[in-house]
Amino acid sequence: MSAPAGSSHPAASARIPPKFGGAAVSGAAAPAGPGAGPAPHQQNVADSLSCPVMQNVQPPKSSPVVSTVLSGSSGSSSTRTPPTANHPVEPVTSVTQPSELLQQKGVDSSSTTSSASPMPNSYDALEGGSYPDMLSSSASSPAPDPAPEPDPASAPAPASAPAPVVPQPSKMAKPFGYGYPTLQPGYQNATAPLISGVQPSNPVYSGFQQYPQQYPGVNQLSSSIGGLSLQSSPQPESLRPVNLTQERNILPMTPVWAPVPNLNADLKKLNCSPDSFRCTLTNIPQTQALLNKAKLPLGLLLHPFRDLTQLPVITSNTIVRCRSCRTYINPFVSFIDQRRWKCNLCYRVNDVPEEFMYNPLTRSYGEPHKRPEVQNSTVEFIASSDYMLRPPQPAVYLFVLDVSHNAVEAGYLTILCQSLLENLDKLPGDSRTRIGFMTFDSTIHFYNLQEGLSQPQMLIVSDIDDVFLPTPDSLLVNLYESKELIKDLLNALPNMFTNTRETHSALGPALQAAFKLMSPTGGRVSVFQTQLPSLGAGLLQSREDPNQRSSTKVVQHLGPATDFYKKLALDCSGQQTAVDLFLLSSQYSDLASLACMSKYSAGCIYYYPSFHYTHNPSQAEKLQKDLKRYLTRKIGFEAVMRIRCTKGLSMHTFHGNFFVRSTDLLSLANINPDAGFAVQLSIEESLTDTSLVCFQTALLYTSSKGERRIRVHTLCLPVVSSLADVYAGVDVQAAICLLANMAVDRSVSSSLSDARDALVNAVVDSLSAYGSTVSNLQHSALMAPSSLKLFPLYVLALLKQKAFRTGTSTRLDDRVYAMCQIKSQPLVHLMKMIHPNLYRIDRLTDEGAVHVNDRIVPQPPLQKLSAEKLTREGAFLMDCGSVFYIWVGKGCDNNFIEDVLGYTNFASIPQKMTHLPELDTLSSERARSFITWLRDSRPLSPILHIVKDESPAKAEFFQHLIEDRTEAAFSYYEFLLHVQQQICK
Numbered sequence: 001m002s003a004p005a006g007s008s009h010p011a012a013s014a015r016i017p018p019k020f021g022g023a024a025v026s027g028a029a030a031p032a033g034p035g036a037g038p039a040p041h042q043q044n045v046a047d048s049l050s051c052p053v054m055q056n057v058q059p060p061k062s063s064p065v066v067s068t069v070l071s072g073s074s075g076s077s078s079t080r081t082p083p084t085a086n087h088p089v090e091p092v093t094s095v096t097q098p099s100e101l102l103q104q105k106g107v108d109s110s111s112t113t114s115s116a117s118p119m120p121n122s123y124d125a126l127e128g129g130s131y132p133d134m135l136s137s138s139a140s141s142p143a144p145d146p147a148p149e150p151d152p153a154s155a156p157a158p159a160s161a162p163a164p165v166v167p168q169p170s171k172m173a174k175p176f177g178y179g180y181p182t183l184q185p186g187y188q189n190a191t192a193p194l195i196s197g198v199q200p201s202n203p204v205y206s207g208f209q210q211y212p213q214q215y216p217g218v219n220q221l222s223s224s225i226g227g228l229s230l231q232s233s234p235q236p237e238s239l240r241p242v243n244l245t246q247e248r249n250i251l252p253m254t255p256v257w258a259p260v261p262n263l264n265a266d267l268k269k270l271n272c273s274p275d276s277f278r279c280t281l282t283n284i285p286q287t288q289a290l291l292n293k294a295k296l297p298l299g300l301l302l303h304p305f306r307d308l309t310q311l312p313v314i315t316s317n318t319i320v321r322c323r324s325c326r327t328y329i330n331p332f333v334s335f336i337d338q339r340r341w342k343c344n345l346c347y348r349v350n351d352v353p354e355e356f357m358y359n360p361l362t363r364s365y366g367e368p369h370k371r372p373e374v375q376n377s378t379v380e381f382i383a384s385s386d387y388m389l390r391p392p393q394p395a396v397y398l399f400v401l402d403v404s405h406n407a408v409e410a411g412y413l414t415i416l417c418q419s420l421l422e423n424l425d426k427l428p429g430d431s432r433t434r435i436g437f438m439t440f441d442s443t444i445h446f447y448n449l450q451e452g453l454s455q456p457q458m459l460i461v462s463d464i465d466d467v468f469l470p471t472p473d474s475l476l477v478n479l480y481e482s483k484e485l486i487k488d489l490l491n492a493l494p495n496m497f498t499n500t501r502e503t504h505s506a507l508g509p510a511l512q513a514a515f516k517l518m519s520p521t522g523g524r525v526s527v528f529q530t531q532l533p534s535l536g537a538g539l540l541q542s543r544e545d546p547n548q549r550s551s552t553k554v555v556q557h558l559g560p561a562t563d564f565y566k567k568l569a570l571d572c573s574g575q576q577t578a579v580d581l582f583l584l585s586s587q588y589s590d591l592a593s594l595a596c597m598s599k600y601s602a603g604c605i606y607y608y609p610s611f612h613y614t615h616n617p618s619q620a621e622k623l624q625k626d627l628k629r630y631l632t633r634k635i636g637f638e639a640v641m642r643i644r645c646t647k648g649l650s651m652h653t654f655h656g657n658f659f660v661r662s663t664d665l666l667s668l669a670n671i672n673p674d675a676g677f678a679v680q681l682s683i684e685e686s687l688t689d690t691s692l693v694c695f696q697t698a699l700l701y702t703s704s705k706g707e708r709r710i711r712v713h714t715l716c717l718p719v720v721s722s723l724a725d726v727y728a729g730v731d732v733q734a735a736i737c738l739l740a741n742m743a744v745d746r747s748v749s750s751s752l753s754d755a756r757d758a759l760v761n762a763v764v765d766s767l768s769a770y771g772s773t774v775s776n777l778q779h780s781a782l783m784a785p786s787s788l789k790l791f792p793l794y795v796l797a798l799l800k801q802k803a804f805r806t807g808t809s810t811r812l813d814d815r816v817y818a819m820c821q822i823k824s825q826p827l828v829h830l831m832k833m834i835h836p837n838l839y840r841i842d843r844l845t846d847e848g849a850v851h852v853n854d855r856i857v858p859q860p861p862l863q864k865l866s867a868e869k870l871t872r873e874g875a876f877l878m879d880c881g882s883v884f885y886i887w888v889g890k891g892c893d894n895n896f897i898e899d900v901l902g903y904t905n906f907a908s909i910p911q912k913m914t915h916l917p918e919l920d921t922l923s924s925e926r927a928r929s930f931i932t933w934l935r936d937s938r939p940l941s942p943i944l945h946i947v948k949d950e951s952p953a954k955a956e957f958f959q960h961l962i963e964d965r966t967e968a969a970f971s972y973y974e975f976l977l978h979v980q981q982q983i984c985k
């Protein structure tokens, strides 16, 4: 049984049967005797508990278990009422029916759920369609806007249900960012529909270029610059032809930066930071035909909610947006005069609202082009109540914890509870913050933490086939009112299950209960799991054959074994609940299935293979540090994200953890600063009439303080008409990250070998296309423009990455986790995972060092990933993103070993070493300063392994030397020859 709340039991508003209520309130320590619980295993658990008060609660046999969640939330009954046009409902649940319609549209048939969510579309209407700012600005606007409004709802008024959405096949996005079976070997661009030369059909738009630009300001520049031809100027470095097989040292000594789009200085200055927003091509081809010729992937890489040190926050009655396409006003619009601005995405001319004439920064009137919205490409608006369909939710955190024998053995509870105790006051939230705990093995345990109790009450539910919530009102409690009880529980939890003999895991039923518990508010569920779920809904079987780990042939089971977790995630998403998974396991746990609970609910996935709190101290320390970040980082609730782009471009596939609601609205129950996204683009209409294109991301969310906010990023790029210009603007790192995302989809929907072929073909096709367009090149050589010179190296790195490698022993969960990371990490972290950075660190100097917070941080040059760079006399640091290795050569200078590692000689360095000691020497200071600096640049704490040459652990380090040949894979040089061979075919 897996029926979601609200659909399985007709009496949604029934009260809790008195039997529960009585038992729960009585506080009597119910003995867990054989008569108390129906299942024999329950007794084992109960006996082992030292929790102060504990009760076994059974559902009454006489009445069906009731979704008490629904009964507790006001207005929930309307979710059961068939909506009609004039059905009076409260704003909270206003758009029930269309939401389901849209949700169905967005879900492929296999994942359609019966969720009776009242919420889904509300937010769709808000960000995209309800024009709240227009309503408020209409007070100062003389006439209502007659323009056609393409979005579903015209006002947030509850009775006006959004009009049926007209299907737009040509712009219909794939329902999910996961899986696109139509990909050709090569990439999607080759098959995208080509509609070149189609002019805008609306006469209002067609003459947009002729508007005179009379009003001075930086914005007017935008129509005349951009796409400065690179061919007319002396050849830029990015177009320098590089003979790949001859030029052996292509890796720069310093980190590769994002290319700067070829715009004029004013636009450059205003443009969005590449840390938030990058495009694979910084020069956008004018037509799909030109893009097809270049054989390069076109798409965006986003890091929309990253931590910012500076962010203009705008409080204004009127959030100025285009009346036609809902774009937020931004630095790249044009002011036709003081009173009118032209949208840079759809070219509609809009009025400047009266309020916008006043500049709050300069306190002057009549300078709309100097408003902060027009001077910053990243801004955040405080949204008015027009952007809400219910009061902003409080921060709600639920922890769902595996307490089976396996979990207790691994010992994570101690670390988690300790970390929670330390960070309880730092959890993002306000006075309304709520928190709750559930534990589970073969049964599910709830904790009554209601203020006023003398101690926490444990309530055991053993009917996992139809889980109900005992005392639903006292399981998620106010953090401040119940803080002492929460602390008591956190102090007691680690020891409560120490003697358990319960090996089963009823994860699925526990998640169903969590969903019920969270549904009235939404929020974040953090699940800690240590094994395969073995009981009840969502149980899984082992699918991994350890003998196949190093297969070069078919790698199976990359997709989920059941759609249970995906369905549950979609239900959660509909109720604004994200599920984060912490998998701490020493054995196969079918991450491919479990990960779905997070992928589709906009959650995060963390994986700690071989976790053990004493046997694997570095993993334990990593968990501790990761938790600190996880618990205290910024969080946004009930969020939606929409990406808009200039007319003519269209988005067709999204990558990341979210649910695509309607065609292009990403539903994010939670958003966190460490989440990255990618989007594939195609060019549907020729861009010949414009010299610039823009992309805008709008992220509407509720802050942990209960404010509705909209973070907006706008990126501007030039349009080019020649192939050379397209090549000149390649952002090779963005391209490789997008390809990695596409390859993950391909691996799951088709096969790993198909994905690998597609990656190789991406190199072959692009270099071949380049070769055939540059006539004066030697045909025998493998040439690339300088902008693409790292492309083959990065693709080879991907082929050797855990996610895609073959022939090297790779545990299935490890592989799947790597794929999950590729799909959800922002570019900056993903690149280190794909191509680690290698530095020599036994001779660090202050030459070129940078100063950070009174610390001098050495900047050693990057080394290529090859054993030929390792000398036995040296020590090298490899930064793989989530892991650091320090490899110490056999002949390494004793001074380094003594001054930095703290041992007298090579032989005395222990086999397992995970820390650099704090020694009072200059070289120790330099090494630690450098490593700390690297560590600080990422959200999650990397593990450090100090690897002695000739120790067995060095294989881990050497597998990252991707330029070298291995038994299973090409060296870099061999790969180049292979590519060349394919081109000459």
Ligand SMILES: [Zn+2]
Residues within 6 Å of the ligand: 322, 323, 324, 325, 326, 327, 343, 344, 345, 346, 347, 348
């Ligand atoms: Zn517009």
